[in-house]
Amino acid sequence: MEFLNIILNTIKSINIFSILDIVSVSFIFYQVYMLLRKTRAEQLLKGILLVVLLIPISSLLQLQTLNWILNKTITIGVLSLVIIFQPEIRKALEHIGRSAFTEKHIFQDDETISVIISEITKAVENLSASKTGALIVIEQKTGLSDIIETGTKIDGNTSAALLENIFxxxxxxxxxxxxxxxxxxxxxxxxxxxxxDRNISKQLGTRHRAAVGISEVSDALTIIVSEETGVISLAVNGKLTRYYSNEKLKAILIKIIQYRRDKKITIGEKVKSWVKIKIKA
Structure with missing residues (x-):
């Protein structure tokens, strides 16, 4: 009865601000679910929700022992969540952190975009023809200094000849x-x-899994050339699309870069969309 009284009193006190509060919280929970969807954390999240639902039910049915166990589980679980969801929390904060105040535009004009992408796609086409494996990451608004530090610094002009020679x-x-x-x-x-991601085909190797990995934690565009088949693939926002021709790859790269350069995106819009660009393979 106490639980029902709480619900009735809550309903009576609802106003426009309460509705706004409920909508805001619902939206946040929805976005968190979308972020965790199709990850290992999804099943864990469902288990936590089940425990949360069982607490008022066990209290209503006067299942005191079960209610005590569930309450203690939730208390200890708060700290556990931070550890368990660490990769997902980091990913969410990185997305939100790409605010309009800190972003830098990588390419300022269409001519520069066209020239650079032409050099990259020319190299990719030749590497594909010779079935030479390649992995090319184009930095966007998320800085990749930590990734650059793991390799050998070159600081050279982007040219097809240099890219082909590297690989x-x-x-x-x-x-x-x-x-x-x-x-x-x-x-x-x-x-x-x-x-x-367990949905990545088992036929794809470490090169493709690494490309998807960097696209999950940044907004980088990653091009992959298969060493076995010469197939050209592209990883963006944790999604891998394959079987690109030179013309198709060039067109989609230019489209994405121009879109990100021209569109002024606020923090609120980033939280809403998670900056997901749909790519038609």
């Missing part, structure tokens, strides 16, 4: 990823974080 098999720098910052090749032989 020549059995050369000292061909392993790892090339990171392109602005219009220059910042470093090569860089190590990328591997994705833990």
């Amino acid at each position: 020549v098999e059995n050369t000292p720098l061909h392993d790892g990823a090339v990171v392109i910052r602005s219009n220059r090749i910042a470093a090569c032989g860089c190590f990328l974080p591997l994705s833990s």
Whole structure:
């Protein structure tokens, strides 16, 4: 009865600000769920919600022992959540942290975009034809200095010839990823974080998993050339699309970069959309 009285009193005290509060909290929970969807944390989240629902039910049915156990579980679980959800919390904060006040535009004009992307796609086309494995990361608004530090710094002009030369098999720098910052090749032989997404095909190797991994924790555009098949793939926002031609790859890269350069995105819009760009393969 006490529980029912609390509910009735709450309903009576609802006003416009209460509705706004409920909508805001619901929106936040929805976005958190979308962030955790299709991750290992999703099943854990469902278990936590079940425990939370069982607490008032056990209290209503006067199941005192069960209610005590569930309450203690929640108390201890608060600290556990921070540890368990550490990768997801970090990912969410990185998304929110890309505010309009800290973003920098990598490419300022269409001509620069066209020239740089043309050089990259030309190299990718030649690497694909020779079935030479490659991993090229184009830095966007999320800084990749920590990734650059893991490789060998080059700071050279972005050219097809240099990119092709870097990925020549059995050369000292061909392993790892090339990171392109602005219009220059910042470093090569860089190590990328591997994705833990179980939906990635088992037929794809470490190179593809690394490409998805860096796109999950940043807004970088990552191009992959398969060493076995020569297939060209692209990883953006944790999504991998494959079988690109040179023309199609160039068009989608230019489209994404121009979109991100021209669109003024506020922090609120970032929280709402998580800066997801849909790519049609």
